[in-house]
Amino acid sequence: MTLKLRELTEKTEQFGSGHALCAGCAEPVAVRQVLAALVNPPVVALATGCLEVATTRFPDTTWKVPVIHSAFENAATTISGVEAAYKALVRKGRMEPRPLTFLVFGGDGATYDIGFQWLSGALERGHKFIYVCLNNEGYMNTGIQRSSATLLGAWTTTTPAGDVRPGKLQWHKDMTRIIAAHNIPYVAQAAVHNWKDLMTKVRKAEAADGPAFINVITPCDRGWRFDTDKTMEVSRLMVESGLWPLYEVENGVWRMTGGGQKRRPVIDALKSQKRFSHITTNGDESVVAEIQRRVDAEWESLQQLCEMSARAESES
């Protein structure tokens, strides 16, 4: 099946309107793109977070597909149970087999921090599901606290910027590579501005023989401090600066995706977000230089993995 937007508009919208996510939020855009790309009907588990809170205000729901939420940390475990129950019911002849896609949406708080061991366990057990991390680099739902996905130097309410500290002091966790180390069939990093790349990855994840993980950068206009209409531009800058490289790991083969191997300086992306204004405008360039140095090193390491994969493929 091809990915043509005008054809995709013919599919019934599975995620509606009237939710309470902020104007300009990237999360519903990612959700709509994921749902539009799926071939099979989905069963969705939600982790606690902006998306869950804002789309399932009792007695209403924004979803037009089955959705289950149990707790913050255990969305991966919940969908494991749904998938195992489905297989058991089919095996016992109590349900007709049907094409279904088991899907999880969790934020970076639920994925990088609170639900990490539960996700790791579900991946190791090999349940067939797609885990989509909507990464807005912080606990935005509870008021912009730092998470282990928050970038170095970023202002949050728990890493305030001032004379003593320049925002967050630690480098973020590289969750996509941690998941890749689980050796599951499909792992990818995507961005919300590049719908074609994101949807292609969703199709590959759906076709994968086992668990799949897609880490999507979803810029948060409230938490990152930019105007509501700049969401897609900020997403693009995060990718083009190398802060969020687009790549996939398909059955152990690392590949850059989404075009554009040329990078722009990280300062371009940092300047688009006022959460970094204290390090981009105060004349002290040391934090920006440190971010650039770390991004360069990670980029280099990623290129090496891709080259090794390409070499191994051409030799086999």
Place this chain on the structure above:
Amino acid sequence: MPDEQAWREIAIGGTEINPGSTERVNTGAWRSEMPIIDFSRCTHCMICWVDCPDACFEISDTRLAGIDLDHCKGCGICAAVCPTHCITMVPESSVPVKSSESGA
């Protein structure tokens, strides 16, 4: 709003059984700027449709037909991503209020 339910009346597990029912919520009342489409320049590429957080673009036979102003929050992403710049954001106060969106 439907009648408030006491906790004994709520389904076990807090089950919500009305798919897409948040559509009754008029989030269009949040808006301070309104998108206006110049259809003479629209190529129906659907980039606005795929990038809209609120699923507000009305499609008719794979062509862009209009905007659901009852739910559009006026973020302006559509105007920013439109390749032909045919969507402009205008202040809400400059547009006469229509009956469908006055009842917030």
